[in-house]
Amino acid sequence: MTRPMTGLVELAAVTKTYPGDVHALRGVDLTVARGELLAIVGPSGSGKSTMLHMIGTLDRPTTGAVRVAGHDIAALSDRELSALRSRYMGFVFQQFHLAPGVSALDNVADGLLYTGTNRRVRRRRAAAALDRVGLGHRLRHKPSQLSGGEQQRVAVARAVVGDPPLLLADEPTGNLDSMAGADVLAVLAGLHESGTTIAVITHDAEIAGWCHRQVRLRDGLIVDGHDHDDRGPVELLKGGRS
Amino acid sequence: MRERLAPGRLSPGDVLRVGAAGLRARPARVILSALGIAIGIATMIAVIGISSSSREQLLRQLDKLGTNLLTVTPGRTMFGDDAKLPTTALAMVQRIRPVRTAAATGSVETSVRRTNHIPETNTGGISVQAASSGLLATLEGAVVKGTWLNDATARQPAVVLGAAAAERLGLARTGVQVWMGGRWFTVIGILGPMPLAPEIERSALIGFPAAEELLGFDGYPTTIYERSSDESVESVREVLPRTVNPSNPEEVSVSRPSDALAAKAAAAGAFTNLLLGLGAVALLVGGVGVANTMVISVLERRKEIGLRRSLGATRGQVRLQFLSESLLLSGLGGVVGAVLGALATAGYAVSRDWPPVVPPWAIGGAVAATLVIGTVAGIYPAMRAARLSPTVALATT
Ligand SMILES: Nc1ncnc2c1ncn2[C@@H]1O[C@H](COP(=O)(O)OP(=O)(O)OP(=O)(O)O)[C@@H](O)[C@H]1O
Numbered sequence: 030m031t032r033p034m035t036g037l038v039e040l041a042a043v044t045k046t047y048p049g050d051v052h053a054l055r056g057v058d059l060t061v062a063r064g065e066l067l068a069i070v071g072p073s074g075s076g077k078s079t080m081l082h083m084i085g086t087l088d089r090p091t092t093g094a095v096r097v098a099g100h101d102i103a104a105l106s107d108r109e110l111s112a113l114r115s116r117y118m119g120f121v122f123q124q125f126h127l128a129p130g131v132s133a134l135d136n137v138a139d140g141l142l143y144t145g146t147n148r149r150v151r152r153r154r155a156a157a158a159l160d161r162v163g164l165g166h167r168l169r170h171k172p173s174q175l176s177g178g179e180q181q182r183v184a185v186a187r188a189v190v191g192d193p194p195l196l197l198a199d200e201p202t203g204n205l206d207s208m209a210g211a212d213v214l215a216v217l218a219g220l221h222e223s224g225t226t227i228a229v230i231t232h233d234a235e236i237a238g239w240c241h242r243q244v245r246l247r248d249g250l251i252v253d254g255h256d257h258d259d260r261g262p263v264e265l266l267k268g269g270r271s
Numbered sequence: 272m273r274e275r276l277a278p279g280r281l282s283p284g285d286v287l288r289v290g291a292a293g294l295r296a297r298p299a300r301v302i303l304s305a306l307g308i309a310i311g312i313a314t315m316i317a318v319i320g321i322s323s324s325s326r327e328q329l330l331r332q333l334d335k336l337g338t339n340l341l342t343v344t345p346g347r348t349m350f351g352d353d354a355k356l357p358t359t360a361l362a363m364v365q366r367i368r369p370v371r372t373a374a375a376t377g378s379v380e381t382s383v384r385r386t387n388h389i390p391e392t393n394t395g396g397i398s399v400q401a402a403s404s405g406l407l408a409t410l411e412g413a414v415v416k417g418t419w420l421n422d423a424t425a426r427q428p429a430v431v432l433g434a435a436a437a438e439r440l441g442l443a444r445t446g447v448q449v450w451m452g453g454r455w456f457t458v459i460g461i462l463g464p465m466p467l468a469p470e471i472e473r474s475a476l477i478g479f480p481a482a483e484e485l486l487g488f489d490g491y492p493t494t495i496y497e498r499s500s501d502e503s504v505e506s507v508r509e510v511l512p513r514t515v516n517p518s519n520p521e522e523v524s525v526s527r528p529s530d531a532l533a534a535k536a537a538a539a540g541a542f543t544n545l546l547l548g549l550g551a552v553a554l555l556v557g558g559v560g561v562a563n564t565m566v567i568s569v570l571e572r573r574k575e576i577g578l579r580r581s582l583g584a585t586r587g588q589v590r591l592q593f594l595s596e597s598l599l600l601s602g603l604g605g606v607v608g609a610v611l612g613a614l615a616t617a618g619y620a621v622s623r624d625w626p627p628v629v630p631p632w633a634i635g636g637a638v639a640a641t642l643v644i645g646t647v648a649g650i651y652p653a654m655r656a657a658r659l660s661p662t663v664a665l666a667t668t
């Protein structure tokens with residue numbers, strides 16, 4: 030309890046064993062510092078998503094400790110964990126998980142539903158968040174009226190509408206073509222510029238390369254966690270596209 | 272120093288909105304599963320409503336007719352023979368102080384026919400009765416055609432027909448002749464309905480003197496009708512046998528015609544249990560349908576549940592979402608059912624000329640029933656949704 034807080038999220042000797050003796054994580058130490066842009070890479074089944082779930086407190090480790098903003102999550106109840114998620118985390122998944130038949134604005138506003146914000150404020154901030162991801166002109170559109178890239182940007186807007194310090198993305202461009210993927214990445218880059226800490230799982234070496242730091246997993250262990258490249262993601266993106 | 276982690280509260284409006292969102296996405300399924308509840312509630316409301324309307328109708332009729340009419344008829348002698356009322360009976364009854372009006376009728380052994388060609392055995396269910404002049408007033412009846420008997424016509428071959436008697440004879444106007452006891456009588460009046468004395472509706476009425484002189488009537492009354500003030504009905508009832516027949520009061524029987532109507536009203540209030548049972552079965556089936564819909568809904572929406580958990584929804588909030596969805600679903604069925612049931616009641620009541628009555632307690636009961644069904648049907652699916660781990664929910668393909 031008296032340990033000084035060094036990172037936004039800290040994993041210490043975290044293991045996760047699924048029923049059937051599946052050792053998805055086998056002792057992971059990781060610190061995610063504020064302001065970081067972190068890539069999580071590794072072969073399929075290496076435990077990337079499992080680790081992201083640990084960082085995002087969607088699940089508890091089998092052994093080891095997870096600390097988020099100084100809270101030891103082992104000591105938190107389910108209610109407190111939920112509150113922690115709503116305050117600190119934004120999630121983006123490979124699937125967009127948008128409610129069909131519901132406008133982009135209301136989909137994004139749902140990102141604040143569990144924060145105790147009233148509806149009018151939720152919708153106002155949702156409009157601002159959509160503006161931030163370049164969809165200020167698509168507020169009333171239903172998901173079916175949006176392209177894949179636009180839908181994923183709506184999902185990003187929903188994740189960040191509450192200004193969480195940490196954005197966790199699990200293969201956010203996995204379902205998109207490269208153009209649409211680039212748009213989504215540009216949005217992430219912009220968010221990072223304005224101070225959001227981002228951890229992103231990716232199979233794409235180019236995307237991984239654009240992050241300050243890569244964490245490579247294999248068989249549930251971190252095999253490589255080096256910093257690399259001193260160029261910012263924005264320049265990289267620009268360089269990559271021209 | 273550590274920040275407090277308290278989840279944000281959902282406002283009641285948000286709870287409803289989130290519950291309704293789940294329904295809006297699947298309108299066809301919602302309609303089908305709400306239909307079961309609607310049919311059950313509609314059946315119960317209609318059964319209760321229709322019997323309440325019929326009861327109300329009878330009570331209003333009773334109110335209008337009054338409950339202060341008593342009839343006196345001869346019972347049996349101690350040897351089991353038919354007794355007779357003394358010829359003085361009417362005069363004695365009129366002497367009881369609280370009695371306001373009284374009248375007598377006496378059965379005449381003959382029949383009434385349109386012509387003498389119709390065989391005498393063919394009475395058409397119409398009886399011929401001698402009637403005292405106060406009968407119409409005592410029964411608070413009305414003459415719809417012609418006049419009632421007066422002192423003069425009571426001695427002549429003149430007859431007044433009850434409503435049913437006139438109808439059976441096929442007579443709608445006065446002045447015509449009917450064949451009674453071997454001679455012609457002139458119809459001088461036709462009476463309106465008499466709900467408290469249906470036997471008079473089926474009678475051809477002539478004066479006591481005419482009956483005795485022209486048809487050989489023995490002069491013994493067979494029924495005495497009397498009305499008193501409402502408060503004294505019971506006391507009059509007690510003294511009637513002794514007054515009518517002081518020597519053999521046990522040979523006199525007294526009854527209150529309105530009792531039959533009151534019994535009918537009470538019976539109308541007791542619902543048709545079979546129909547109510549059917550409604551309950553429909554409700555039960557509807558409840559199972561709602562539970563089934565909710566279980567499927569939870570299975571289909573695992574990803575949505577996972578997403579909501581990632582956005583910070585607590586288990587309780589997920590449970591509340593599905594519980595409110597289930598309550599809305601059955602509540603929708605309940606509202607539709609209550610409206611249908613009320614419409615059915617109104618339609619049926621109006622078609623029978625009854626006042627439509629849907630008791631508020633029936634509506635209250637319907638609301639309570641749908642709330643209970645919605646809760647019971649929703650608890651298990653909602654618990655399952657809440658227990659789902661966020662990662663498992665999100666991993667669903
Ligand atoms: N809920 C679960 N129950 C059982 N085993 C699981 C569960 N979730 C993941 N696993 C297993 O844990 C291991 C790690 O899974 P994880 O999803 O973290 O891999 P990943 O690195 O994200 O793979 P991919 O790149 O394919 O998404 C895999 O072997 C997987 O089968």
Ligand SMILES: [Mg+2]
Nearest residue numbers: 077078079199
């Ligand atoms: Mg994965």
